[in-house]
Amino acid sequence: MKKHLLLIFFSFLISFAYADKLELSGIYLGKNVYVMNPFSDSGVGYCVFQVTVNGQTSADEIASSAFEIDLSQFEFDFGEKINIVLHYKGGCLPRIVNPEAIQPKASFEIQTAEVDKNGILHWTTRNESGALSFVVQQYRWNKWITVGEVEGNGLPTVNKYKLKVRTHTGKNIFRLSQTDYTGNPKYSSRIAHESRKAKVSFGPEKVKDELLFTSETLYEIYDKYGNIVFKGFGDKVKLENIQSGLYYINYDNTMGSFRKK
Secondary structure: OHHHHHHHHHHHHHHHHOOEEEEEEEEOOOOOEEEEOOEOOOOOOEOEEEEEEOOEEOOOOOOOOEEEEOHHHHOOOOOOEEEEEEEEOOOOOOEEOOHHHHOOEOOOEEEEEEEOOOOEEEEEEEOOEOOOEEEEEEEEOOEEEEEEEEEOOOOOOOEEEEEEOOOOOEEEEEEEEEEOOOOOEEEOOOEEEEEOOOOOOEEOOEEOOEEEEEEEEEEEEEEOOOOEEEEEEEEEEEOOOOOOEEEEEEEOOEEEEEEEO
């Protein structure tokens, strides 16, 4: 009998000597985490022997093939950062069933969105589930281009944001997006703004050293192979160091071409 007890005791010592840990970090979203907990490799007891949340030992019952980590017992604020650590014996591996329960989600709802007379895009949201960046895109030159990024507050209450944008002549179209752990972006509806700016033009059509715009504008310049040569914002572009030939240009809300002498 004593030999049998000693064998069990030493089995526990060996298991704990080769103990490991599994960590999961995220934010509190009001949901609990579930764990699949196999038997230990020694056949005595279950794999997980301790669970800590932000350094505090969980009071949940873990001596089971599956258990729940009740995060409400820690009285976290919504969106508060949390770190869960499963301490487990060597030779086995527990599995967190729903790691997405503490991952930010792209769940925002746009309440208002508009561009003011100073070219600042304002928007308000509700029902955000964790802090994720808002990517601001503008439809320009037959494609969506990213024009800025703003960190989200991540709160379910009303959130207010703003970003300076560069509008072009005529009707401008913007949209917002967030990408969460799924890798799939969530887009807002389109945000329209009518600009009364004068249409931009450029010259000369045969450039020696410098290309000029009639006013400041976003621009992209491509060579005949479709490789981008210059991009930026301004009312002139220095071109003395590029090769002669045909180039294509996107500017304001239109596209064109010119030749470099």
